[in-house]
């Protein structure tokens with residue numbers, strides 16, 4: 077007799093829920109229950125989407141953008157994305173190389189699913205965003221963590237990557253600015269990694285969702301420095317730079333054959349992304365000075381919060397942190413690191429339960445001795461939470 081109830085399929089038997097999402101949902105639940113939680117878990121800008129983008133979406137709805145679009149995305153949005161990518165690359169990239177999706181997360185998953193399968197290994201510079209490991213695993217391939225050194229912002233080098241390569245290696249996940257460390261790879265560093273991948277025939281998936289959120293000059297895109305595009309997938313979206321997380325629009329720039337496979341795949345899973353959201357994304361991508369100024373202003377606010385948090389954290393010299401040059405995360409070593417197991421999870425629990433501060437344990441990023449702090453929230457909350465992190469650090473250190 078089969079046992080009644082749910083038995084997970086082999087596809088999801090080892091799937092773990094996204095820790096980045098779980099933390100912010102727990103923070104929301106605790107708030108709803110009356111606790112004044114400071115949520116530094118979610119990687120979600122607290123700003124409103126800029127007005128011109130909102131207006132475009134409203135006009136689009138009234139103009140009839142209420143139906144399915146082409147699976148691949150509207151012709152206008154794909155043309156705008158392709159034109160922007162072409163300018164960046166200095167060669168023509170066509171709309172047949174773009175698939176618009178319901179968020180860069182979907183594009184990353186589509187790419188992993190269409191490129192990798194059983195027996196394949198995919199190199200993941202680590203720490204990395206929690207979902208890369210799960211997406212590769214959902215494609216039944218094996219994620220291989222390549223740990224960078226904290227002394228160099230956890231950057232990985234071609235030599236480190238080579239040490240983890242085998243004859244089953246099929247792909248490399250790149251991400252700059254990096255979630256969770258805020259590290260930004262220079263153009264030269266990125267070029268070396270891409271050159272290695274090209275020489276070995278590996279696919280590269282380059283997640284560039286934080287590209288515009290940088291504090292020391294523009295960040296390099298793989299489109300700027302890749303020796304070739306035959307095996308390159310660049311993923312981007314509007315969520316982070318334009319404060320459009322809820323609109324759910326991302327896209328991929330990839331060779332036409334892969335783009336066709338990803339489109340076919342998406343035609344069976346979600347079909348087209350939301351039509352009004354695509355109109356909003358078109359306004360964001362085509363931009364103009366007003367929107368550039370809005371993005372620059374948000375980045376300036378992130379920078380102020382980063383500096384304020386770092387100044388407070390620096391009052392405790394024992395706190396080690398990877399200085400962030402982009403994105404909106406601080407990654408810091410938990411007390412007891414190297415001495416107690418999974419020090420990051422213990423510290424994150426202490427922060428939440430005793431200090432009402434939500435952060436993401438480093439285990440989510442395959443780096444268990446650390447925690448990730450998001451400063452994409454208002455400055456007063458970032459400052460107060462930083463003070464509590466210092467206090468919690470003292471308390472935890474005393475108990476060790």
Ligand code: GLU
Pocket residue numbers: 094096097117118119120181205207255
């Ligand atoms: N990417 C953001 C984060 O890392 C949002 C949540 C998620 O999709 O993981 O917090």
